[in-house]
Amino acid sequence: VFDFEKDIFITRERIKPKYLNYREKLQQHLPDDVIQELKKIGVIAKRSGFRAYLVGGIVRDIVMKRKNLDIDIIVEGDAIELVKKYAKENNYRYYYFEEFMTAQVTLPSGLKIDFATARKEIYEYPGAYPKVRKASIKEDLYRRDFTINTLAIEITEDNFGTLIDFFNGLRDIKDKVIRILHQLSFIEDPVRILRAVRFAGRFGFKIGKMTERLLKLAVDENLLLVAPTGRVNTELSYSFNEEKATEIIYLMNRYKILHQLIPEFVFDDKREEVINRLRDMIVTFEIFFGHKVDRVANYLLALMYHLPLDISYQFLERYHFSNGKQLFKLFFSVKGRFRKIPEKNSELYMIIKNIKKDVLVFLCSYLPAEISERIIYILKKEEERKLLITGNDLKELGLKPSPLFKEILDEIFLKYLDGEIKNRREALEYLKNKYKLNEI
Numbered sequence: 065v066f067d068f069e070k071d072i073f074i075t076r077e078r079i080k081p082k083y084l085n086y087r088e089k090l091q092q093h094l095p096d097d098v099i100q101e102l103k104k105i106g107v108i109a110k111r112s113g114f115r116a117y118l119v120g121g122i123v124r125d126i127v128m129k130r131k132n133l134d135i136d137i138i139v140e141g142d143a144i145e146l147v148k149k150y151a152k153e154n155n156y157r158y159y160y161f162e163e164f165m166t167a168q169v170t171l172p173s174g175l176k177i178d179f180a181t182a183r184k185e186i187y188e189y190p191g192a193y194p195k196v197r198k199a200s201i202k203e204d205l206y207r208r209d210f211t212i213n214t215l216a217i218e219i220t221e222d223n224f225g226t227l228i229d230f231f232n233g234l235r236d237i238k239d240k241v242i243r244i245l246h247q248l249s250f251i252e253d254p255v256r257i258l259r260a261v262r263f264a265g266r267f268g269f270k271i272g273k274m275t276e277r278l279l280k281l282a283v284d285e286n287l288l289l290v291a292p293t294g295r296v297n298t299e300l301s302y303s304f305n306e307e308k309a310t311e312i313i314y315l316m317n318r319y320k321i322l323h324q325l326i327p328e329f330v331f332d333d334k335r336e337e338v339i340n341r342l343r344d345m346i347v348t349f350e351i352f353f354g355h356k357v358d359r360v361a362n363y364l365l366a367l368m369y370h371l372p373l374d375i376s377y378q379f380l381e382r383y384h385f386s387n388g389k390q391l392f393k394l395f396f397s398v399k400g401r402f403r404k405i406p407e408k409n410s411e412l413y414m415i416i417k418n419i420k421k422d423v424l425v426f427l428c429s430y431l432p433a434e435i436s437e438r439i440i441y442i443l444k445k446e447e448e449r450k451l452l453i454t455g456n457d458l459k460e461l462g463l464k465p466s467p468l469f470k471e472i473l474d475e476i477f478l479k480y481l482d483g484e485i486k487n488r489r490e491a492l493e494y495l496k497n498k499y500k501l502n503e504i
């Protein structure tokens with residue numbers, strides 16, 4: 065068991081806690097109704113002889129002026145008792161886990177507030193499940209992953225809005241550095257290897273020297289391979305959904321994290337190009353085609369397209385990415401179609417016509433750039449298809465609705481793709497000539 069007063073190595077000196085008045089910043093950052101709830105919680109905490117603190121990511125994000133409404137509250141005292149009073153007085157829904165000393169309240173707006181009793185975890189021997197014991201806020205914050213996540217803002221009535229910095233979290237935010245709090249951090253929780261690169265990538269922070277050394281050591285010791293696979297799934301999924309996913313992937317590569325997770329992983333120029341293009345394709349498909357891209361499956365494919373399908377499946381199953389399997393399978397089933405690319409857009413359209421958008425996202429990142437540009441061009445034209453000509457136009461031209469309609473509309477669209485028909489006027493002209501129809 066670590067004694068944080070002695071063992072904290074990040075400064076090699078005792079750190080004096082810093083207290084800052086964050087009342088106004090808190091009020092600026094959070095919506096008024098949330099502030100009112102925090103105040104109510106603070107009043108009950110005071111009345112019960114407890115102290116309550118806003119902690120974790122939300123405090124970091126208040127300092128960094130980033131949006132976040134994940135409200136985590138730590139109670140010095142008894143979180144469940146506090147929640148029972150708070151929820152009952154306000155008639156809010158709540159539930160709790162006695163065993164974990166945690167509780168959650170759902171506000172009428174749907175916003176959820178998580179509560180936990182301040183705790184420390186005692187490992188009776190290495191690898192043992194930790195025993196959870198009540199503790200001080202400082203001890204609670206000490207067991208966390210990185211200094212930037214150890215800030216707290218007190219919300220107890222008599223001290224509402226005081227930011228408390230026990231472990232130089234403020235300094236590390238200012239210096240843009242990710243630091244663990246003690247030497248055993250990655251060993252106690254190897255998932256932190258992934259979290260370190262996720263935060264570093266997300267914020268553009270570097271990893272502190274000692275932290276980096278210990279991270280490399282943890283990777284060398286294959287610790288990630290013993291981490292619970294469900295938690296690895298969660299972290300990877302978060303990472304690939306981050307705006308800065310590519311930066312995070314580069315860091316995962318630099319620290320050989322990917323080599324550890326993915327069999328025969330290679331990071332070559334081609335993969336770097338695919339990953340960069342994928343980042344742009346995701347934006348293109350989401351903005352132009354309103355398609356919500358499965359980023360996780362796409363990034364996984366970008367990392368594993370070189371592997372035989374059964375090896376990728378083993379990885380996907382081991383880490384519970386079974387949803388991603390479909391994308392891999394579809395990609396491999398259509399890949400061969402692109403060995404020889406036809407010159408005419410209409411023919412290329414016939415090749416991609418039935419391919420799911422998520423697969424196209426990847427294909428457009430993977431195939432030579434001039435081909436993916438043509439695919440994007442075709443998809444944009446497809447979006448405009450309705451503006452060109454519709455079944456209604458055909459009816460107005462005097463045609464009787466029949467399965468032929470689809471064929472005619474397809475024919476027009478294919479000619480449009482090849483530039484033989486340039487606009488609606490030309491489309492109508494073509495129809496009139498071909499089918500000897502009357503003027504509208």
Ligand code: CTP
Nearest residue numbers: 120121122134207208209210213214253255256
């Ligand atoms: N935490 C930890 N070790 C982990 C996971 C979480 O110490 N392996 C701590 C972190 O200090 C974190 C808090 O638990 O601040 C809450 O976890 P989570 O919600 O995952 O982190 P956030 O910092 O809120 O991350 P995000 O901004 O991505 O929501």
